Amino acid sequence: MHSIEKDREKLLREMASMRRSIDELEQSRETLRRRNDMLKVLSQSSANHLEFPFAKINYQPIAKQLLKLTGALCVAVNTYHEAERMATTRALAGKKQFLQKVVELAGFSPVGRIWPIDDEYLVLYKTGRLVEINGPYELLFKNIPGLNCLNFENIYETGKIYGIGLVRKEHILGNLTIIMPAGKKLEEIDMVEIFANILAAACLRNNAEKELGESRQRYLSLIENFRDAIFVARSDGRFINANPAASRLLGYNKNELLKMNIPDIPPSELVEVIMAKFNELVEKGVLENFETILQHKNGSHVPVEISATVLPEGLYLGTARDIRQRKGIEECLRLSEERFSIAFNASPSLMMILNFKTGRIIDVNDSFLLKLKYQRHEVLDRKTTELKFWVKSEEPGSIRRKIIEKGTVYNREINIYDSSGEIHVGLYSADKIYIDGKEHLLASINDITQYKNLEKDMARLEKLHLVGEMAAGIGHEIRNPMTTIRGLLQMLGKKEECVKYKEFYDLMISELDRANSIITEFLSVAKNKHTEFKTQNLNEILRKILPLIQADAINAKMQLSVATENVPDTPLNEEEIRQLILNLVRNGLEAMPAGGILEIRTYSENGEVFLSVRDQGKGIEKEIIDKIGTPFFTTKDYGTGLGLATCYGIAARHNAVISLETGPGGTAFSVRFKVNRPSLR
Known part of the structure; x- marks a missing residue:
């Protein structure tokens, strides 16, 4: 178990690492896509811009293209008149809500407005390289009437602001201003600078053919x-x-x-x-x-x-x-996703991915569906609480608090229901992972129900073994004096002077016989009791004792239903199997009210032979199910509590397994025998 837990912990770490790698690859692919889009615009527009006369340049599409390619909040295109030291806003593209706020606070649209320019503008943009503007003061300049009071951070959630001058031969022809959303950087700086250079060349078209030639040479150089x-x-x-x-x-x-x-x-x-x-x-x-x-x-x-x-x-x-x-990158991404998918779906553990914020399931693996008896569509986009998943209602809240505090949960023992209401015991582990930048939970449940049941069976068999050893040790010493006492009581009971006490002698002899039968039952539950096996048919043993079973049913005013299918021969001890069947039958008869039907069935499945005894009683309370088969445990006002313990002992010696199903409609005990066993004792 320790090795399995370590392997599963390693698997969870690897799967969380895979998920992080997938997110990083997705970001790389997005960067490549953005650069390709910018390249496409350059290839389509650069040559065209170089041929446009200055007066015919349409700046608004340029601003819109730059807005789209940079993912900006707003893009402005301004041209500068050097002789007049004035700038004109030629185009403004941006998010509609942002532009509406600008117009609302300024009282007018900036497009077409002419602004006086100071020396700070020339210093900021003379390099022709992209610069980061410190804030609205540098962006708007202190001497622009009506706008120096605007604060973009207050009217909209803005991020970094960038500017680049449209510069040719040390002359500033204008500038581009790019305002990014909060938390987002401008990635394609080199592309924007190329774009600005091309636009600057277009603005210079009306100066001279020589300038145009130089622009083309620069373009060719690019x-x-x-x-x-x-x-x-x-x-x-x-x-x-x-x-x-x-x-x-x-x-x-x-x-x-x-x-x-x-x-x-x-x-x-x-x-x-x-x-x-x-x-x-x-x-x-x-x-x-x-x-x-x-x-x-x-x-x-x-x-x-x-x-x-x-x-x-x-x-x-x-x-x-x-x-x-x-x-x-795409192949690495595909392989990473494929490896994650294989590991996730092939894992024997019950695995699910949940949105950490909403608690809704976004995926489960095949083991989850198979073990808990769900169809995929029944669990996706559902909360575990909606599925009535938890036996203890406080469990999910406690686990969530632990994950918030520690970031992980490891091997927490939980009890959960499957779709049929059956309880499973599991070890719950979970780690946070990020999918598309959102917190999710990768949860794994190692179903240890069979292990827990095995622990209970081992404890029960250990008790049977202890009782058997005790019985074997003292049975002989007790039976010898009991035999002597019984013989003397029989002899005294026949004397003429004791005839009047015959009733008492008979009672004492009956009690001695009862004590002797209890000792016999003690010996029957011993796991290490020597048992002789013979290959024979279970149906034949049942047929021999069927008249006795029918008589018991008639005396108890019950009905009997017997269904036997062809079953293969298997190594059995006839005497012990008779006792096993009779004990199960009599328990079933005692559990039912008058008129109930007791069903006895034999059948073969997957190379094993089954004996099933089903009653129509009120069922066994959940609180005492785990105690069934424990020596001396009984719910009856009489009896020794060794009947079912004897059955479990017989089953153990036959290498068979007893299981039970119970509910308001009755209880069924099933004994599963292996047809071929390694050896006969």
Whole structure:
């Protein structure tokens, strides 16, 4: 038992560790997804922004895209007029409730407003790098009329505030302001800086062709240094440009790539699929998040995710992200979930996962359903208290307090009901785990009902053994003088002068006989009593004593029902089995009111032979069930309390097991014999 408990404790720790690893992998996968979304927007919008005339730039979609990609609470786009030292709010995107509060407190919408700018603005944004703003004072600046009194922390639950200048050649053209929700950081800083650079280039479009050329060169530099592969192709599929990341991805140098066409880079079996997607790009103008396989120069396969768009010159720009790491993460996540699921469902312990806050069950394993006789839909989203799970109503509250205090519960002995109302004894252990960031409870119950029953049986057999040893030790010494006394009483009872006392002599002889029968019963309960076995049929023994049983039933004004099925022969001691059957039958007859039916049945199941005796009495009280079979225990006003003890002793010598079922409708004793035993004594 100690080894089993240690193994189960280790299993619980490993399963809790698996769950934590799963949460970490989920976070990594979410980060990859967000970066991919940002990359897609860059590939679709960057070239377009570079071609927009300054006056035609639509800032609101830009603000909305940035809001979506960063998960921000609010994004503002401002342009700066250097000569006038004034800024104009061009676009404002954010959560509706937040924007309504801003307008309500300011008394106007910031969009389209022109603000005076001080030196602090220039110092803050001149680097063109993303900076963290300390608070509303830096965000709004002390000389902006009507807004310096606003406090975002008071009007909404805000988190960190970031700003980045739209800078070209040391000139500030404007800025982006990003307000994050409480508790959330801006993750994609490098992507936002690239986005801001592209937007700055767009704002500079109206300055000069030279500026535009430099912007394009900067854009190309960004492409050259971008970590994902970027390809530019003509409508016939021929590559006309590729960045170093493309060479690293596929193993070809740039010159080799520029001699290749789109069908040259996937495996032969995927060429048709790839070209179909290229035709889709030509028709729709965009291709998003297409997962496929490209072939490396060395012949190995590289899983990638492709996004593409149409450039203004009629060219096609595509990005290919190496997703081997993501696939590895997904595979690790899948394997972790699979291992957890296997361990959870294959465990012999009764296991369940509960929402710690609500107490509702979100999953149980097969052992739980099998042992407690439930269907899965009967327990999911239910509380254990709703299932009438606990024998002691105070148990769940006590366990919860212990977990809150200590964080865990280990091997707490509990009593629980199954769906039929049968009581099980278990060792309850539980640990907190986190699923999707929420507290849950991983609980395990090791069912020790059979072990507890075995303990009771061992204690009962030990008592039988003790009684047997005592009887064997003193039986001979007591019986010898009793035999002498009985003989003398018989002799005296026949003398003429003692005839008038014959009634007393007969009574004394009867009591001596009764004492002798008690000694015989003592000897019968002895576990180590020598017993001779012979392979024979249980039905044949029952048939021989059936007339005696019928006579007992008639005398007790009861009815008898006997049903025997074909059963295999088994090693038995006929004399002891007769006594076993008669004791069980007479107990059943004594338990019923007049007119009751006593059922005797024999049958075979799973290679074992069964004898069942069922009465229609009022049943046995739960408080005394554990005492049944204990020597000298009886609920009758007469008797020795050795009848059932004798039955248990006989069963033990036959390597058989006695079980009972009881209720208001009666009691059934079943004796289970093994057909083949290792040896006969």
